[in-house]
Amino acid sequence: MSSLIIRLETKNDEPAYYTNRAIAWLKCENFAKAQEDCKAALRINPKFAKAYNRLSKCYIALGDLQEASMTLQKSIELEPSNAVNKKDQKHLSDLHIIETLAMKAIAEEKFEKAATNLTQLMEDCT
Numbered sequence: 150m151s152s153l154i155i156r157l158e159t160k161n162d163e164p165a166y167y168t169n170r171a172i173a174w175l176k177c178e179n180f181a182k183a184q185e186d187c188k189a190a191l192r193i194n195p196k197f198a199k200a201y202n203r204l205s206k207c208y209i210a211l212g213d214l215q216e217a218s219m220t221l222q223k224s225i226e227l228e229p230s231n232a233v234n235k236k237d238q239k240h241l242s243d244l245h246i247i248e249t250l251a252m253k254a255i256a257e258e259k260f261e262k263a264a265t266n267l268t269q270l271m272e273d274c275t
Contacts, residue, residue, distance in 0.1 A: 164190035198227035
């Protein structure tokens with residue numbers, strides 16, 4: 150599938166082409182390429198909410214929940230009533246809770262519980 154994505158033409162002045170290709174890269178689990186395309190879309194149009202939303206998905210998949218939160222917040226600021234943003238915000242909030250529980254378990258030296266939480270976090274991020 151990635152050979153088809155690579156051949157997907159992008160118009161240098163149309164951010165939607167980049168975000169569409171980014172979602173395809175995400176499906177192929179090529180998060181770095183997806184991230185590049187989202188950033189390219191934002192260079193064209195810094196107010197393109199969908200690019201921020203998809204970029205937040207890249208950060209989640211790469212395990213950077215803090216950057217994902219900041220990026221998703223930009224999408225929400227641009228499109229506060231967007232249902233996808235709301236769903237993704239809930240998902241990200243759940244991931245933060247799991248991360249917090251894992252860190253607490255590590256601090257309490259409950260390593261089996263921490264491993265369980267971290268496994269769940271990894272599964273939920275991809």
